[in-house]
Amino acid sequence: MTFEEVYRKYEHLTVELVNNEEIGPLEVAGAMMGQAMKLYKMTLSPEDFDSLMNIITHASGLDEE
Numbered sequence: 001m002t003f004e005e006v007y008r009k010y011e012h013l014t015v016e017l018v019n020n021e022e023i024g025p026l027e028v029a030g031a032m033m034g035q036a037m038k039l040y041k042m043t044l045s046p047e048d049f050d051s052l053m054n055i056i057t058h059a060s061g062l063d064e065e
Helices: 003-019 025-043 046-060
Strands: none
Touching (some): 003 025, 025 046
């Protein structure tokens, strides 16, 4: 399966979940982020995972608090 195919499947699921009146978009986004972090942590070396977290923190402005 290609990246594009995986992306489209995931997009379909995301739209389906957001269109459910009982689940808000922030809950869906939170679940997506949690799953992404879990996958990154499982597949990256500890050093690469820490580097990714550093990049995310700096890009989001979280380090300015």
